[in-house]
Amino acid sequence: MAPIANPRVVFIERLTSGLPVAGKHFVLDTSRTIDIENVPLNGGYLTKTLVLSPEPAMRERMRDPSVPSYTTTYTLGASIVAFAVVVVVRSEKESIKVGEYMYGQTPWEGYTVQPYTEGRITFKPEEWAPGTFDMDSLALQVVPDPKGTYPLSKYTNIMGTPGLTAFVGMEGIIEGKEGETLFVSSGASGVGSLVIQLAKMNGLRVIASAGSDAKVEYMRSLGVEVPFNYNKESYESVLSKHGPIHAFWVLQDNVGAEALDAALDASVAHGRFAICGTVATDNVQFEERYRLKNAFQIMKKRITIRGFIVPDLIPQFGGQFFQEVPALVAQGKLQSEETIIGEKWEDVPEAIIKMMSSGHGHAGKPVILVAQQ
Amino acid sequence: MAPIANPRVVFIERLTSGLPVAGKHFVLDTSRTIDIENVPLNGGYLTKTLVLSPEPAMRERMRDPSVPSYTTTYTLGASIVAFAVVVVVRSEKESIKVGEYMYGQTPWEGYTVQPYTEGRITFKPEEWAPGTFDMDSLALQVVPDPKGTYPLSKYTNIMGTPGLTAFVGMEGIIEGKEGETLFVSSGASGVGSLVIQLAKMNGLRVIASAGSDAKVEYMRSLGVEVPFNYNKESYESVLSKHGPIHAFWVLQDNVGAEALDAALDASVAHGRFAICGTVATDNVQFEERYRLKNAFQIMKKRITIRGFIVPDLIPQFGGQFFQEVPALVAQGKLQSEETIIGEKWEDVPEAIIKMMSSGHGHAGKPVILVAQQ
Numbered sequence: 132m133a134p135i136a137n138p139r140v141v142f143i144e145r146l147t148s149g150l151p152v153a154g155k156h157f158v159l160d161t162s163r164t165i166d167i168e169n170v171p172l173n174g175g176y177l178t179k180t181l182v183l184s185p186e187p188a189m190r191e192r193m194r195d196p197s198v199p200s201y202t203t204t205y206t207l208g209a210s211i212v213a214f215a216v217v218v219v220v221r222s223e224k225e226s227i228k229v230g231e232y233m234y235g236q237t238p239w240e241g242y243t244v245q246p247y248t249e250g251r252i253t254f255k256p257e258e259w260a261p262g263t264f265d266m267d268s269l270a271l272q273v274v275p276d277p278k279g280t281y282p283l284s285k286y287t288n289i290m291g292t293p294g295l296t297a298f299v300g301m302e303g304i305i306e307g308k309e310g311e312t313l314f315v316s317s318g319a320s321g322v323g324s325l326v327i328q329l330a331k332m333n334g335l336r337v338i339a340s341a342g343s344d345a346k347v348e349y350m351r352s353l354g355v356e357v358p359f360n361y362n363k364e365s366y367e368s369v370l371s372k373h374g375p376i377h378a379f380w381v382l383q384d385n386v387g388a389e390a391l392d393a394a395l396d397a398s399v400a401h402g403r404f405a406i407c408g409t410v411a412t413d414n415v416q417f418e419e420r421y422r423l424k425n426a427f428q429i430m431k432k433r434i435t436i437r438g439f440i441v442p443d444l445i446p447q448f449g450g451q452f453f454q455e456v457p458a459l460v461a462q463g464k465l466q467s468e469e470t471i472i473g474e475k476w477e478d479v480p481e482a483i484i485k486m487m488s489s490g491h492g493h494a495g496k497p498v499i500l501v502a503q504q
Numbered sequence: 505m506a507p508i509a510n511p512r513v514v515f516i517e518r519l520t521s522g523l524p525v526a527g528k529h530f531v532l533d534t535s536r537t538i539d540i541e542n543v544p545l546n547g548g549y550l551t552k553t554l555v556l557s558p559e560p561a562m563r564e565r566m567r568d569p570s571v572p573s574y575t576t577t578y579t580l581g582a583s584i585v586a587f588a589v590v591v592v593v594r595s596e597k598e599s600i601k602v603g604e605y606m607y608g609q610t611p612w613e614g615y616t617v618q619p620y621t622e623g624r625i626t627f628k629p630e631e632w633a634p635g636t637f638d639m640d641s642l643a644l645q646v647v648p649d650p651k652g653t654y655p656l657s658k659y660t661n662i663m664g665t666p667g668l669t670a671f672v673g674m675e676g677i678i679e680g681k682e683g684e685t686l687f688v689s690s691g692a693s694g695v696g697s698l699v700i701q702l703a704k705m706n707g708l709r710v711i712a713s714a715g716s717d718a719k720v721e722y723m724r725s726l727g728v729e730v731p732f733n734y735n736k737e738s739y740e741s742v743l744s745k746h747g748p749i750h751a752f753w754v755l756q757d758n759v760g761a762e763a764l765d766a767a768l769d770a771s772v773a774h775g776r777f778a779i780c781g782t783v784a785t786d787n788v789q790f791e792e793r794y795r796l797k798n799a800f801q802i803m804k805k806r807i808t809i810r811g812f813i814v815p816d817l818i819p820q821f822g823g824q825f826f827q828e829v830p831a832l833v834a835q836g837k838l839q840s841e842e843t844i845i846g847e848k849w850e851d852v853p854e855a856i857i858k859m860m861s862s863g864h865g866h867a868g869k870p871v872i873l874v875a876q877q
Contacts, residue, residue, distance in 0.1 A: 191804070201773065201804050260748075262773020262805065375633075391799075400574065400635020401816075406803045423796055426764075430779045430811035431564070431574050432635070438803035443774075 134164035138476040139240030140483075142205040142250075146193040150487055153480035156193055157211055161476075165242045167220060175245050176222035178271070181232075183239055183479065183499040184214040184287030185472075185486040188440075192266065199260035201440050203267065209250030210238035212267065216274075216286045217243070218504055227273070234286040235271035239479065241502070245271060264442050281460070282469070288321050288496040289460055289467035292441055296407055297325035298452045299444035301333075304405040304437050305378045309334030314370065314397070316390045317382035318355060319346035321467065321496025322407065326380045327353045328465050338373050340366065340390065349468070366393035375399045381406040395425035395434065404436040468495030476501050507537035511849040512613030513856075515578040515623075519566040523860055526853030529566055530584055534849075538615045540593060548618050549595035551644070556612055556852065556872040557587035557660035558845075558859040561813075565639065572633035574813055576640065582623030583611035585640065589647075589659045590616070591877055600646070607659040608644035612852065614875070618644065637815050654833070655842070661694050661869040662833055662840035665814055669780055670698035671825045672817035674706075677778040677810050678751045682707030687743065687770070689763045690755035691728060692719035694840065694869025695780065699753045700726045701838050711746050713739065713763065722841070739766035748772045754779040768798035768807065777809040841868030849874050 141160045151157065167177060188202055189211065196204045205211060219231045220242070227233075238247050254265035274286050288294060307313055313330045317323045318339025330337050331354040338357040339350045350358035357373045366389045370376065374397035381391060381404055394404065428434065459465040473482035479499055486497045514533045524530065540550060561575055562584065569577040578584060592604045593615070600606075611620050627638035647659050661667060680686055686703045690696045691712025703710050704727040711730040712723045723731035730746045739762045743749065747770035754764060754777055767777065801807065832838040846855035852872055859870045 199805075201806065260773065400633065423799075426796075428811075429809060430813075433574065433811045433813060433816050435811075436802060436809040438801075438806045438808075440803075440806060443806050 132166070132168050134166040135241075136161060137163045137165040137241045139163060139210045139238065140476075140479050142193065142207060142209060142211050145195050145204075145207070146190065147195070150484065151190065151193055153484050157480060157483070159476060159480055163240075167242055170242075170244060172221060172223045172244055174223050176224050176227045177220050178217035178233065178237065178243050178245050179220050179502060179504075180215050180217050180237065180239065180241060180243065181500070181502050181504065182216040182284050182287055183473075183482075183501055184216075184291065185483050185497055185499065186214060186292065187487065188266065189213050189483065190487055196259075199263070201262065202264050203252045203254060203259065206250045206252070210240050212236050212238050212247070212250050214269075214287060214292060215239065216283045217271065230276075232274050232276055232283060232286070233271040234274045234291055236267055236269045237271055241476065264440065269442075275457070284469040284471075284496075284498045284500070285460065285467060287498050288469055289325055289465055290457065293321040293496055294325055294456055294467070295441045295445070295449070295452055296322050297329055298456060299441060299448040300380070300405045300407055300439060301326060301329045302448045302451065303444040304439065305330075305380065305403055307333055307335045307378055310336070311377035312336045312338060312374065313378045313380060314374075314376045314394055315339040315355075315380045315382070317341060318350045318353075318358065319495070320382060321469075323380070323382055324349070324353060324495070325465070325467060327355055331355075332459075332464070338369065338376065340369070361390070366390045367396070370394060370397035377402060379404040392423055392425050395423075395428040395432070398428065398432050398434055400432050402432055402434045404434060406436060406438040407440070469498045470495040471500055472497040473499035473501070505539070505541050507539040508614075509534060510536045510538040510614045512536060512583045512611065513849075513852050515566065515580060515582060515584050518568050518577075518580070519563065520568070523857065524563065524566055526857050530853060530856070532849060532853055536613075540615055543615075543617060545594060545596045545617055547596050549597050549600045550593050551590035551606065551610065551616050551618050552593050552875060552877075553588050553590050553610065553612065553614060553616065554873070554875050554877065555589040555657050555660055556846075556855075556874055557589075557664065558856050558870055558872065559587060559665065560860065561639065562586050562856065563860055569632075572636070574635065575637050576625045576627060576632065579623045579625070583613050585609050585611050585620070585623050587642075587660060587665060588612065589656045590644065603649075604646050605649055605656060605659070606644040607647045607664055609640055609642045610644055614849065637813065642815075648830070657842040657844075657869075657871045657873070658833065658840060660871050661842055662698055662838055663830065666694040666869055667698055667829055667840070668814045668818070668822070668825055669695050670702055671829060672814060672821040673753065673778045673780055673812060674699060674702045675821045675824065676817040677812065678703075678753065678776055680706055680708045680751055683709070684750035685709045685711060685747065686751045686753065687747075687749045687767055688712040688728075688753045688755070690714060691723045691726075691731065692868070693755055694842075696753070696755050697722070697726060697868070698838070698840060700728055704728075705832075705837070711742065711749065713742070734763070739763045740769070743767060743770035750775060752777045765796055765798050768796075768801040768805070771801065771805050771807055773805050775805055775807045777807060779809065779811040780813070842871045843868040844873055845870040846872035846874070 138161045142157050144156045191200045191202050192205045313335045319341040337355045339355045340361045347358045359369045370393045379394040482499050511534045515530050517529045564573045564575050565578045588610050686708045692714040710728045712728045713734045720731045732742050743766045749770050752767040855872050
């Protein structure tokens with residue numbers, strides 16, 4: 132077979148502020164080809180990329196490496212590396228079989244000889260701010276073949292980092308007890324919808340917000356007692372009426388904003404707040420930032436606010452996730468919704484921006500289906 | 505002996521916002537007398553009040569009981585109840601001897617038949633927001649006679665709630681390790697100066713701020729490596745130059761303000777922030793509140809911010825405090841500074857306001873010496 136096109140999303144300019152721009156910071160490069168039958172594997176294996184999972188951490192990886200953050204950065208001129216589901220098409224590695232599905236960090240390109248080297252950070256902790264996480268360490272892992280039980284995109288969601296985020300944060304920070312009330316902002320998002328389901332399974336009452344009536348209905352279908360549209364009702368009015376809350380799951384577009392303020396006011400003593408994302412706040416200009424009214428409640432109510440990323444809690448709760456969650460998914464007790472925001476490589480650059488600007492307008496985890504098997 | 509004057513500070517109007525006003529919310533009442541030789545004790549004991557310890561929690565106790573907070577409230581028409589050092593002048597109770605010193609919550613009046621009943625809240629948890637602390641439960645406790653080794657006012661400071669606050673917060677939240685850097689705001693205050701000493705004993709490097717050059721010198725004398733006057737140097741410039749910080753002890757006049765913002769930016773990954781006071785922020789109007797720039801760092805750096813009051817951590821660390829701290833004080837290894845902001849009952853109302861407005865202008869814990877023995 133002759134070489135075929137091997138499109139890739141290449142990182143070409145570092146981000147200094149705000150949101151990245153497709154075509155400026157990264158671009159689709161269609162100039163490469165690959166001979167999938169003959170490309171040397173050198174003892175490795177060849178994967179075909181099927182489902183891309185754009186996530187907020189990608190923005191962090193576009194910064195200059197001199198700026199401290201929780202993750203390593205991207206390499207200029209190399210493919211963007213992020214989460215995806217792939218299928219093995221050739222293998223010289225005994226433990227990896229052709230036809231197996233894998234999920235993890237991989238270059239966003241059509242086909243990749245694995246383990247990938249282009250764009251991979253050679254991680255030396257001393258070269259990074261303490262606590263910087265080596266994102267490339269989340270290497271591809273073999274995942275079970277769903278055999279049609281559910282789409283492969285589940286691995287980007289309930290079986291992937293959003294599921295892990297929800298699970299380890301609920302176990303390690305929220306620690307909700309039956310009868311307590313949890314407030315979830317962005318409850319229709321990938322992580323938010325999983326947090327809601329885990330809370331309901333544990334007997335919690337849930338208040339959850341989202342930005343459209345369709346999302347409100349989706350949250351209601353998940354069992355949320357008080358779902359509301361923050362464009363129609365204020366956080367303050369809903370939480371003061373339906374609170375108090377025992378815990379708050381703070382999702383990315385609410386840190387420092389009205390939701391946090393209202394939640395501080397509605398919290399019981401010893402409330403637990405978990406923060407796992409911040410994209411939108413990063414993009415707000417200083418003069419437009421919300422003035423926090425209720426910071427004093429952190430002390431008065433002895434609230435604990437904890438920021439986290441999945442790797443912080445994996446050592447404690449990762450094993451439990453892999454024991455419990457796949458079974459719950461198989462039994463239909465945990466569900467997730469994915470929103471397809473792109474269906475070909477040409478869609479990818481704009482889809483990344485859509486994800487970051489929270490502008491895809493649909494419930495569920497955004498995914499891009501770049502190839503069929 | 506004929507009855508003598510028994511002055512008291514009586515609570516006469518609830519506080520709805522801002523700072524209380526002497527003469528409006530509470531007033532000195534000199535109309536009462538007491539016959540100290542003949543007043544019936546009913547099996548109790550009579551105490552003479554010596555040293556008053558005005559503390560921020562008094563402001564919370566002046567609110568309406570329908571407003572949730574961490575403490576119970578005051579009773580209109582009754583004496584203000586707060587911390588003081590007293591001496592026992594008569595006793596019908598076997599375990600309490602004449603001449604013993606006691607420290608704890610007591611009505612602010614010249615003499616009191618104990619246990620006091622006037623103004624004491626009969627605490628029923630179901631009548632208060634969950635987590636409300638029954639302040640009256642911090643009843644008078646016998647303390648060792650210092651026999652001139654140190655003034656009695658130490659019981660309001662290093663041996664009292666400021667000492668407990670510093671100790672339990674350092675043990676339970678900051679958990680500083682040798683070689684780490686701690687930032688302390690209001691480092692010349694009662695709690696701040698104790699936090700600094702505990703940090704230095706544990707081998708931490710300390711950055712500390714205060715509002716005057718005299719306070720800067722005091723902090724330097726405690727061993728602070730980087731003491732600074734926040735009126736002369738910005739939090740941001742000092743912390744970016746001398747950071748990063750591993751932990752931040754947030755004192756009352758900085759929550760939500762520049763210090764927090766700069767500390768979020770200067771924190772390492774997994775920084776620990778302890779918040780134990782908020783008075784000044786309560787008094788800032790909404791339009792003047794500082795716009796937090798760096799809230800997103802809570803997630804990026806996976807920072808834990810925890811508000812606390814002493815009773816939250818007493819079960820875990822109270823025993824250790826009483827085992828370790830008195831010995832360290834006796835050995836001169838821990839010191840505290842008290843500032844006398846009043847020397848007679850007539851000074852008390854204004855002294856309360858001074859304490860709350862952080863306007864006493866001196867280093868150390870404010871105390872009022874209302875009587876000699």
